[in-house]
Amino acid sequence: xxxxxxxxxxxxxxxxxxxxxxxxxxxxxxxxxxxxxxxxxxxxxxxxxxxxxxxxxxxxxxxxxxxxxxxxxxxxxxxxxxxxxxxxxxxxxxxxxxxxxxxxxxxxxxxxxxxxxxxxxxxxxxxxxxxxxxxxxxxxxxxxxxxxxxxxxxxxxxxxxxxxxxxxxxxxxxxxxxxxxxxxxxxxxxxxxxxxxxxxxxxxxxxxxxxxxxxxxxxxxxxxxxxxxxxxxxxxxxxxxxxxxxxxxxxxxxxxxxxxxxxxxxxxxxxxxxxxxxxxxxxxxxxxxxxxxxxxxxxxxxxxxxxxxxxxxxxxxxxxxxxxxxxxxxxxxxxxxxxxxxxxxxxxxxxxxxxxxxxxxxxxxxxxxxxxxxxxxxxxxxxxxxxxxxxxxxxxxxxxxxxxxxxxxxxxxxxxxxxxxxxxxxxxxxxxxxxxxxxxxxxxxxxxxxxxxxxxxxxxxxxxxxxxxxxxxxxxxxxxxxxxxxxxxxxxxxxxx
RNA sequence: GAGCCGUUAGCUCAGCCGGUAGAGCAUCUGACUUUUAAUCAGAGGGUCGGGAGUUCGAACCUCCCACGGCUCACCA
Numbered sequence: 070x071x072x073x074x075x076x077x078x079x080x081x082x083x084x085x086x087x088x089x090x091x092x093x094x095x096x097x098x099x100x101x102x103x104x105x106x107x108x109x110x111x112x113x114x115x116x117x118x119x120x121x122x123x124x125x126x127x128x129x130x131x132x133x134x135x136x137x138x139x140x141x142x143x144x145x146x147x148x149x150x151x152x153x154x155x156x157x158x159x160x161x162x163x164x165x166x167x168x169x170x171x172x173x174x175x176x177x178x179x180x181x182x183x184x185x186x187x188x189x190x191x192x193x194x195x196x197x198x199x200x201x202x203x204x205x206x207x208x209x210x211x212x213x214x215x216x217x218x219x220x221x222x223x224x225x226x227x228x229x230x231x232x233x234x235x236x237x238x239x240x241x242x243x244x245x246x247x248x249x250x251x252x253x254x255x256x257x258x259x260x261x262x263x264x265x266x267x268x269x270x271x272x273x274x275x276x277x278x279x280x281x282x283x284x285x286x287x288x289x290x291x292x293x294x295x296x297x298x299x300x301x302x303x304x305x306x307x308x309x310x311x312x313x314x315x316x317x318x319x320x321x322x323x324x325x326x327x328x329x330x331x332x333x334x335x336x337x338x339x340x341x342x343x344x345x346x347x348x349x350x351x352x353x354x355x356x357x358x359x360x361x362x363x364x365x366x367x368x369x370x371x372x373x374x375x376x377x378x379x380x381x382x383x384x385x386x387x388x389x390x391x392x393x394x395x396x397x398x399x400x401x402x403x404x405x406x407x408x409x410x411x412x413x414x415x416x417x418x419x420x421x422x423x424x425x426x427x428x429x430x431x432x433x434x435x436x437x438x439x440x441x442x443x444x445x446x447x448x449x450x451x452x453x454x455x456x457x458x459x460x461x462x463x464x465x466x467x468x469x470x471x472x473x474x475x476x477x478x479x480x481x482x483x484x485x486x487x488x489x490x491x492x493x494x495x496x497x498x499x500x501x502x503x504x505x506x507x508x509x510x511x512x513x514x515x516x517x518x519x520x521x522x523x524x525x526x527x528x529x530x531x532x533x534x535x536x537x538x539x540x541x542x543x544x545x546x547x548x549x550x551x552x553x554x555x556x557x558x559x560x561x562x563x564x565x566x
Numbered sequence: 567g568a569g570c571c572g573u574u575a576g577c578u579c580a581g582c583c584g585g586u587a588g589a590g591c592a593u594c595u596g597a598c599u600u601u602u603a604a605u606c607a608g609a610g611g612g613u614c615g616g617g618a619g620u621u622c623g624a625a626c627c628u629c630c631c632a633c634g635g636c637u638c639a640c641c642a
Contacts (some may be wrong), residue, residue, distance in 0.1 A: 071576060072610065072611050072612085073592070132603085135598090136599070138599050140599095140601085143602080156599065186600050187601095190601090206576070206577045208592085209576080210577040210590090212578080212591065212603050213591080217573095217578090219633070220577095267638070276641065319641070319642080322640070333642075437615065448599075457632080511611075522594045536642065
């Protein structure tokens with residue numbers, strides 16, 4: 070309790086004594102701030118006066134400039150700010166007193182005339198103030214906003230109140246996801262589905278899961294690490310085109326690009342190959358970019374990214390050849406590949422095969438050079454255990470990743486639909502798990518059974534939504550695009566084990 | 567996980583070589599009928615993240631703890 074809170078508590082009690090509920094009631098508005106600006110900003114002072122229009126607004130008072138028997142304040146609603154002008158001789162002594170005693174942070178309803186001041190600012194000249202809600206704590210600095218990153222994440226509401234760029238970013242996040250949904254529903258004729266978050270075993274990716282317990286069944290359950298396996302079951306079930314935008318959970322480290330829970334989009338479309346999925350992916354990214362820009366161009370970390378042009382499409386081997394001159398199309402032995410790696414200072418592990426070395430070349434020399442949206446396809450089979458081999462060249466798979474600004478934003482392939490092959494790959498994973506790799510998956514018998522009823526050839530796609538939002542809103546941390554990022558509790562006193 | 571840095575008033579930040587804690591905004595009192603980071607005059611506000619140590623004396627030095635940030639490796 071500090072002096073400011075004491076003062077505000079006193080003012081709250083003062084309101085009660087005056088018969089005013091400090092935590093107010095419903096209030097009908099006729100205008101939002103943005104509507105006022107859109108409708109009247111272009112008119113001059115006299116034109117607005119001639120119109121003689123009235124407005125009723127409501128919001129949080131975020132700035133106040135008193136001037137004796139008259140005062141100005143800025144009222145903020147979800148669409149922006151609008152100035153109010155309160156005159157004692159207009160609203161009357163009692164009503165002016167309420168305004169005079171109200172603090173920055175309080176919610177007010179204001180009825181008045183729409184005017185422009187001598188300085189040319191659109192303003193509501195109050196005829197009556199309605200007190201709506203008391204703020205018992207002071208807001209962050211009106212000019213600097215809330216800068217403390219920890220506090221921004223822990224008390225997001227304060228960040229949203231005082232940092233408009235953060236508020237806008239979360240509005241954009243919603244628009245982006247909404248545009249993606251609309252594209253998949255309307256352009257791709259997909260069905261959006263919801264699949265379980267609680268899994269009997271964590272599959273569909275390599276990651277450590279969170280484990281929880283169900284009391285009634287007395288079994289451990291896993292929070293999902295991917296959407297993949299349930300969605301493929303729906304492809305078996307004949308839904309043909311499905312997608313889910315959902316939260317997945319990975320019990321791993323956290324940093325600027327990783328939050329323990331994050332939002333993934335996965336889509337599966339029957340009878341698509343990976344080239345069709347490229348078209349789909351390009352459509353998704355263009356729809357997302359168009360949701361938050363006029364021209365499909367965004368600036369990310371100082372670089373302009375253009376989503377409006379067709380995305381480049383390159384085979385991984387061609388991309389490496391362009392940058393380094395090394396041609397991995399040639400058939401080669403592992404010894405020959407190692408020699409090339411040595412010549413180019415590329416490190417490798419003893420168990421690596423040619424495909425691993427090709428991938429290492431890509432990561433070392435090519436990845437960072439890709440700025441504009443580019444599909445890299447044809448990943449080596451050794452690094453793509455879930456993708457189908459290419460029919461013409463079985464060294465490579467029908468897989469692609471979308472790279473933008475040196476970072477991967479989507480991963481897709483023609484899905485494995487051979488239940489016998491799938492069982493073998495699961496068994497290999499299970500062996501790894503027994504050997505101590507707690508990121509390896511177990512055997513999902515139920516999934517194999519589903520596949521054995523016949524899954525059509527299918528193109529699958531996964532996109533990390535949070536990172537896409539980061540890219541489109543120029544955010545430097547994943548925590549800037551997740552409203553309530555995972556934080557260690559401030560009071561770290563955990564119950565004894 | 568490793569390294570580096572940070573934590574001072576409600577917020578944003580200063581604080582030198584260890585010598586009894588500072589500014590701006592915000593708050594309070596007063597003045598002010600078109601201000602807009604309003605202005606002017608005055609005032610109040612601090613467990614300097616927590617704990618221990620060194621010292622005559624610690625925001626400052628040492629150690630431990632907590633939380634956070636950044637960089638680096640792995641994962642989306």
